Amino acid sequence: MSSTAQAIHHEEHRQSFFERWFMSTNHKDIGTLYLLFSFLMLFVGGGFAMLIRAELFEPGLQLMQPYFFNELTSMHGLVMIFGVIMPAFVGLANWMIPLQIGAPDMALPRLNNLSFWILPFAFALLLSTFFMPGGAPAAGWTMYPPLVLEGGSSIAFMIFAIHLMGISSILGSINIIATILNLRAPGLDLLKMPMFCWSWLITSFLVIAVMPVLAGAVTMMLFDRFFGTNFFNAAGGGDPVMYQHVFWFFGHPEVYIMILPAFGIISEVVPTFSRKPLFGYKAMVYATASIAFLSFIVWSHHMFTVGLPLGAEVFFMYSTMLIAVPTGVKVFNWVTTMWRGSLSFEVPMLWAIAFIVLFTIGGFSGVMMALVPADFQYNQTYFIVAHFHYVLVGGALFGIIAGVYYWLPKWSGHMYSNFWSKLHFWSSVISVNVLFFPQHFLGLAGMPRRMPDYNVAFADWNMVSSIGGFWFGATQLIFVGVVIHCVFFSKQKATARVWDHAYGLEWTLPSPPPHHSFTLPPVIDDSQLAHGDTSH
Amino acid sequence: MSQPDANVYYVPHKSRWPIIATIGMFLFMLGAANWLNGHDIAGQVILAVGALTIIGMMFGWFGNVIRESMKGNFNSQVDTSFRMGMTWFIFSEVFFFAAFFGGLFYVRTFVVPWLGGVGDKGVLTNDYIWQGFSAAWPTNGPEAIGGAFTATGPWGIPLINTLLLLSSSITLTIAHHALRAGDRKRLIGFLGLTILLGATFLGLQVHEYWDSYVHLNMTLHSGIYGATFYILTGFHGLHVTLGTIMLIVMWLRCARGHFDREHHFAFEAVAWYWHFVDVIWLCLFLFVYIL
Numbered sequence: 097m098s099s100t101a102q103a104i105h106h107e108e109h110r111q112s113f114f115e116r117w118f119m120s121t122n123h124k125d126i127g128t129l130y131l132l133f134s135f136l137m138l139f140v141g142g143g144f145a146m147l148i149r150a151e152l153f154e155p156g157l158q159l160m161q162p163y164f165f166n167e168l169t170s171m172h173g174l175v176m177i178f179g180v181i182m183p184a185f186v187g188l189a190n191w192m193i194p195l196q197i198g199a200p201d202m203a204l205p206r207l208n209n210l211s212f213w214i215l216p217f218a219f220a221l222l223l224s225t226f227f228m229p230g231g232a233p234a235a236g237w238t239m240y241p242p243l244v245l246e247g248g249s250s251i252a253f254m255i256f257a258i259h260l261m262g263i264s265s266i267l268g269s270i271n272i273i274a275t276i277l278n279l280r281a282p283g284l285d286l287l288k289m290p291m292f293c294w295s296w297l298i299t300s301f302l303v304i305a306v307m308p309v310l311a312g313a314v315t316m317m318l319f320d321r322f323f324g325t326n327f328f329n330a331a332g333g334g335d336p337v338m339y340q341h342v343f344w345f346f347g348h349p350e351v352y353i354m355i356l357p358a359f360g361i362i363s364e365v366v367p368t369f370s371r372k373p374l375f376g377y378k379a380m381v382y383a384t385a386s387i388a389f390l391s392f393i394v395w396s397h398h399m400f401t402v403g404l405p406l407g408a409e410v411f412f413m414y415s416t417m418l419i420a421v422p423t424g425v426k427v428f429n430w431v432t433t434m435w436r437g438s439l440s441f442e443v444p445m446l447w448a449i450a451f452i453v454l455f456t457i458g459g460f461s462g463v464m465m466a467l468v469p470a471d472f473q474y475n476q477t478y479f480i481v482a483h484f485h486y487v488l489v490g491g492a493l494f495g496i497i498a499g500v501y502y503w504l505p506k507w508s509g510h511m512y513s514n515f516w517s518k519l520h521f522w523s524s525v526i527s528v529n530v531l532f533f534p535q536h537f538l539g540l541a542g543m544p545r546r547m548p549d550y551n552v553a554f555a556d557w558n559m560v561s562s563i564g565g566f567w568f569g570a571t572q573l574i575f576v577g578v579v580i581h582c583v584f585f586s587k588q589k590a591t592a593r594v595w596d597h598a599y600g601l602e603w604t605l606p607s608p609p610p611h612h613s614f615t616l617p618p619v620i621d622d623s624q625l626a627h628g629d630t631s632h
Numbered sequence: 633m634s635q636p637d638a639n640v641y642y643v644p645h646k647s648r649w650p651i652i653a654t655i656g657m658f659l660f661m662l663g664a665a666n667w668l669n670g671h672d673i674a675g676q677v678i679l680a681v682g683a684l685t686i687i688g689m690m691f692g693w694f695g696n697v698i699r700e701s702m703k704g705n706f707n708s709q710v711d712t713s714f715r716m717g718m719t720w721f722i723f724s725e726v727f728f729f730a731a732f733f734g735g736l737f738y739v740r741t742f743v744v745p746w747l748g749g750v751g752d753k754g755v756l757t758n759d760y761i762w763q764g765f766s767a768a769w770p771t772n773g774p775e776a777i778g779g780a781f782t783a784t785g786p787w788g789i790p791l792i793n794t795l796l797l798l799s800s801s802i803t804l805t806i807a808h809h810a811l812r813a814g815d816r817k818r819l820i821g822f823l824g825l826t827i828l829l830g831a832t833f834l835g836l837q838v839h840e841y842w843d844s845y846v847h848l849n850m851t852l853h854s855g856i857y858g859a860t861f862y863i864l865t866g867f868h869g870l871h872v873t874l875g876t877i878m879l880i881v882m883w884l885r886c887a888r889g890h891f892d893r894e895h896h897f898a899f900e901a902v903a904w905y906w907h908f909v910d911v912i913w914l915c916l917f918l919f920v921y922i923l
């Protein structure tokens with residue numbers, strides 16, 4: 097062992113609690129912090145969702161004033177997107193990318209610590225708005241002016257929180273790009289890299305291209321509210337629709353920021369439990385890159401009903417439908433990887449299969465909404481709510497959970513309970529459909545979204561959906577139990593490889609891996625890699 | 633300086649600066665938000681504490697990295713990581729400006745003509761809501777918000793400023809060549825000249841703003857023209873200010889002999905940033921002032 101590695105080794109034993117968690121330069125500790133933060137926020141955002149479903153359990157106003165309901169829907173969206181899905185993916189990237197590419201850590205470890213610690217402060221700013229005069233932001237997570245500018249004290253706090261979250265995710269993504277491009281072990285070519293690294297590399301470029309645009313959009317809003325500009329005021333020559341354009345130029349790539357890393361996770365899990373290499377690895381890489389590119393030229397499909405010129409409607413309709421092609425390539429390749437594989441259904445594989453099915457359902461309803469004339473019916477109804485919850489819960493969240501169950505034994509060094517994790521799965525996969533599938537029917541029948549009260553004609557399916565919601569929410573408490581048991585109480589030690597057909601550098605290290613993953617660049621043995629010119 | 637082994641991975645020591653940085657940013661934003669909501673004194677105090685924390689953090693964090701660099705801790709791989717970090721940071725800055733340029737193009741291509749009656753949307757907006765408004769640029773909209781104003785032409789101060797920034801990019805490149813040639817005197821001279829050019833640019837821009845506000849009645853409130861003008865030139869000016877401060881730090885470090893012919897990443901990073909600010913200005917000059 098070199099002297100550098102020894103020095104690092106000593107430091108590991110001397111650190112206090114504060115040093116370890118607040119001054120960290122360790123990708124695993126920072127990854128753990130990200131994952132814990134996102135887990136906590138899942139229950140904050142989930143709590144808002146429970147309140148929303150409780151109010152919608154029956155028609156009429158039972159529990160809250162309509163304005164508070166609007167605060168809940170808006171904050172539910174902001175918390176789930178910026179506080180749960182994105183930090184969870186960055187946490188997984190922190191943990192896994194250095195392990196998968198044979199690096200000691202992230203390329204810029206101190207910046208990594210800064211990226212994480214911005215988040216709790218950003219959410220302190222955002223969540224504190226609930227206790228302010230005028231309450232939390234209530235114009236939806238998309239924050240459209242002029243409605244959002246009618247809010248009280250919350251606007252400035254919301255805008256600055258968004259700025260902080262943007263800084264955090266931009267710095268995090270710069271770090272991921274530098275890590276993947278600069279710290280790969282010699283011989284680990286880009287086209288031998290695990291799909292999870294590929295999908296995060298591409299996602300990082302999306303993040304650094306669109307988060308600044310969101311910052312620009314909310315900055316214009318800040319100026320309109322406090323400094324008397326007229327960006328979004330037609331009387332001064334501006335246009336509220338301009339905000340929507342700038343926002344969705346961020347917003348559509350953002351939905352791929354929230355799904356591409358999940359694609360990467362699924363592309364790791366499916367080959368392992370199919371005992372076959374990933375089908376069409378290069379096609380997967382190119383499909384991911386195509387999705388990322390196309391995501392920049394489809395944004396106005398969120399605005400079909402605001403009064404776009406006909407040419408724009410047609411262009412954005414076709415460009416949106418085009419995305420179905422590379423996305424179809426991905427689904428096809430996962431299914432083909434399973435085809436004639438010797439499948440086994442361990443817990444991560446169950447989540448991955450549920451991901452493929454549920455994400456495809458959400459993808460199909462997405463294609464339906466890409467059709468301009470059809471979108472005029474679906475727009476602002478529960479149909480869109482059903483659609484994006486299928487891709488964000490059944491897609492992004494299920495992908496994250498698949499990743500956690502896939503790598504948790506590697507992180508903790510222990511196996512989790514088979515019974516409870518399977519119960520978590522089956523309970524989740526049934527309840528999530530009870531929760532969201534009826535919302536398709538409600539939307540097609542014309543129930544508007546973001547409404548605390550509704551016509552009695554919608555009562556039955558809303559009650560079903562609410563029951564599914566409480567059931568799904570309660571089920572996630574099992575997840576907490578499984579994770580705590582695995583980390584602190586499980587007696588069953590995990591082997592280095594954990595799963596018998598898991599390939600890739602992360603499985604060559606012991607479970608749990610050493611404090612600094614690789615102190616020397618590992619020698620690459622192609623037969624131990626998951627992808628590229630492999631021989632197994 | 634001995635070169636550390638590039639075959640052994642380098643991981644930096646723990647640092648208290650990131651957590652101090654985030655506390656500083658939090659206080660800064662908390663103070664700003666309180667100030668905007670009318671809690672003037674509390675807001676200003678919190679904002680000032682946050683700003684001082686951030687400034688102190690910069691001295692501490694950068695000072696720390698400089699000392700590590702001078703000790704020769706960083707191998708070539710670390711150097712490449714720093715370079716990639718700066719490159720992609722500038723890339724994200726480009727997209728920040730792209731949001732405002734995109735807004736400007738959208739307003740000029742679509743919004744103002746529609747308000748003036750062009751196309752289907754014009755039939756609705758112009759005929760029913762703002763009859764009689766005819767599209768023009770510059771404009772402060774159908775209700776002439778902010779009152780009559782005159783826009784600054786491109787051929788006075790903005791042209792001089794363009795020439796100043798362009799020549800500052802040249803003097804900076806000369807300084808960079810001098811650094812690589814090991815010519816300290818020339819380096820310090822031309823870097824100093826670059827700083828002077830940047831500072832002159834800022835001085836002239838302040839004068840231009842003052843002139844616009846006092847004599848031309850062209851303010852932030854002057855409809856969409858004032859809004860796009862000040863947000864674009866203002867954020868650019870902020871970047872020039874930061875760039876100038878960074879150049880001054882580089883000048884001090886050059887004077888202390890921190891850099892040698894091969895190792896001067898910080899200098900190059902600042903130079904990239906300065907050229908980026910320069911390119912943004914050329915876009916501004918073309919799209920905000922001339923067209």
Ligand SMILES: [Cu+2]
Nearest residue numbers: 348395397398
């Ligand atoms: Cu979209």
